[in-house]
Amino acid sequence: MDFLQLEEKLSSYGTGGYYLVESFLIKLLQAEAQAKKQDFVHSSGSNIATFDAFAPNGFGDIHGPVSIEIVRALSTNRVIKEANRFSSATKEASTSLLLISLTKYSHNLVPFIKKNFPAAASVYLWGPSEIQSLIDRHPTTASNLAENLFSNRFRVALESNAEDWKTQREGVINAVRDQYKSGRFSMFLGAGVSSSAGLPDWDTLLNSLFVSMLTEDVAGTKNTDSEQISSIVKRLRQIDGPSALMLARYIRKGITTDSPTEQGKFIAAVTTQLYGLRNKKYSISSQLIKAIANLCAPSRTGAKMRAVLTYNFDDLLEREVKSRGLSYRSIFEELDLPSPEELPIYHVHGFLPEDRSEYENINKATLVFSEEGYHQIYRESYHWSNLIQLNSLKETSCLMVGLSLTDPNLRRLLEISAKSIDKPKHFAFMKRITYESFSMDGEKSVVRAPTTTVRRFLDRHHKLNEEVLRELGVNIIWYENYDEIPTILQQIGKGV
Structure with a gap:
């Protein structure tokens, strides 16, 4: 051989x-x-x-x-x-x-x-x-x-x-800190970051838009009871539920045509629902958003964060960074470039600030809201958002927060960037499945297997997940409770 x-x-x-x-x-x-x-x-x-x-x-x-x-x-x-x-x-x-x-x-x-x-x-x-x-x-x-x-x-x-996973996690956190210290560091932010401030998740936003659309159109009247429509939507998704991307396309076609006026109507509808559905029990400046902003702030030895890339439409991070007097630039179109003093915050799927008047050229932002938007990005290898993501993945070590890493385009870009490395250099927070949450529904056991067998299965499940993401150049930072993430982010920036 x-x-x-x-x-x-x-x-x-x-x-x-x-x-x-x-x-x-x-x-x-x-x-x-x-x-x-x-x-x-x-x-x-x-x-x-x-x-x-x-x-x-x-x-x-x-x-x-x-x-x-x-x-x-x-x-x-x-x-x-x-x-x-x-x-x-x-x-x-x-x-x-x-x-x-x-x-x-x-x-x-x-x-x-x-x-x-x-x-x-x-x-x-x-x-x-x-x-x-x-x-x-x-x-x-x-x-x-x-x-x-x-x-x-x-x-x-x-x-x-x-090795105890928490002990192993400490080693991973130290590795993230070393990368952060080097200044070759970026962050990728997903829906979990916005959810920490009470913004609706994707499914809630789509359902609300669906109800809003149908309330105006069903039976040719605008007086239809929204609760009745909501019950119809819920049942429709149970019986013939489309994927999230297909539903988004369905909603987009129902609210808008290709005319600029109708496009504006659609953007206004999404923006209204996005911020209107926010759960006011949560601070708009959550502990997670504060911890991210802390890492964005320059230290005594200079800036450590090269860029922030967010897949979220909202401007919550911008508000927090602005409140601290930090220099930043929100980028949502191809021709925009940050100055050397500005932290670039790239909105690679589009940008819907609550107050659109604060941003020039905001109407030029491409909103990757539904299926056809994703198809455009897949089809155009040199789309500016693809190039920004790939450049960050190749040139820096990236920490991913609030992302499930199931997005096919992101996984494709990760695989491309991982071809030239033999050790994962990126990091992603992932929620670990506990024995209790897996085996119990309240006080009722839902798994018919001995405790040792279940724990062994979960251990293997987590190890195999580590191996799958390792192929994409990503190390997992496990956590069990969401409150652990801001604490870990503080550890990363401590003493830098």
């Missing part, structure tokens, strides 16, 4: 191909350790605070504890990065670092290490030739692994060194 042929074949799988090779190699390293009766522990792929594997009693001919890291390619910058990370994480002088590159590396790296690192003897480099030697020593294992690449990848994730 030839490793280079395997690696070339898997490169056609896109981003996921690298992780298949990585999992193949981890199991092969494990077989080598077992043959030499050496302990071998591999870490969860989502745990960016640790190395890929650890051999406490040595690995092969390398003595002492050995940390192992698998990389797509080795360069001087990558060696410096991993050596520095190794030095800061290692307290014992006898510990070694083994860097395994899937592609050939320059032989100049060996003298470079000896010259630049005092503990040079403890840093070892492997390339395709050493990997091929492993394959040749374990041909049967290598062949079996090659035949079961996909199942093997998830087996590696599920068998990884168990």
Whole structure:
């Protein structure tokens, strides 16, 4: 079996191909350790605070504890990065670092290490030739692994060194803080941010617009009872419920035509419902929005936030940033550019400020409200909103707040940006399913399985979710309660 042929074949799988090779190699390293009766522990792929594997009693001919890291390619910058990370994480002088590159590396790296690192003897480099030697020593294992690449990848994730998820989360938060400190940092904001201030969710907004539309049109009268229409809408969505995007298109066609006057009517209707439905029990300046604004503020060493990209229509973040006297610019059209002093807040799906008079050219904003709007963005690869998203994903580390990461266009852009990296560099908050919320409905048990079985299933479910997002270059920051998010954001900005 030839490793280079395997690696070339898997490169056609896109981003996921690298992780298949990585999992193949981890199991092969494990077989080598077992043959030499050496302990071998591999870490969860989502745990960016640790190395890929650890051999406490040595690995092969390398003595002492050995940390192992698998990389797509080795360069001087990558060696410096991993050596520095190794030095800061290692307290014992006898510990070694083994860097395994899937592609050939320059032989100049060996003298470079000896010259630049005092503990040079403890840093070892492997390339395709050493990997091929492993394959040749374990041909049967290598062949079996090659035949079961996909199942093997998830087996590696599920068998990884168990660690309390909250402990693991601390390592991820530290990694976010490091990226924030670097100044190569952006935020992507979704509906959860607006919901924290009481704005309606997408489904509530659509239903309200649907009721409003039908109340004016049913039976040719404007006096139809809205409660009656609401009950009809509720039943219609139960019996023949369209997807959210299809319903949005339905509403858009029902309220407007292509004339400028009718377009204005539609925008006014959406804006009225968006802010009119806000739950006044929530502060319009929520703790989450305040925490985001805190990260937007320049520190004593300069600005850390490169840009904010929001998929929300509202102007709640702008209000908070403005109240602090921070310089910003809301961008909702292609030709607009921020000055060097301004924080750009990109509204990539459109902008509906409550007071439209505060913004010039607001009528030029493209509102990605319904199905045809999404189709336009998918169809136009060079649409300005696609370019802004992709540039941020490629050039910065992005923290995603209030996003479910189910949007196909965002996932497509994430996959494109992840092709050139071998470790996830973006971060997303995701709600963890607790045993209680999964198993109980009030005081009634709804799952007929032992507690240990349910907990094991949920643990696997979360690990597999981590692996799926890892392919897209995203690390998950788990939380159980929404109130944890502002606290974590404060941790990220603390002491910077």
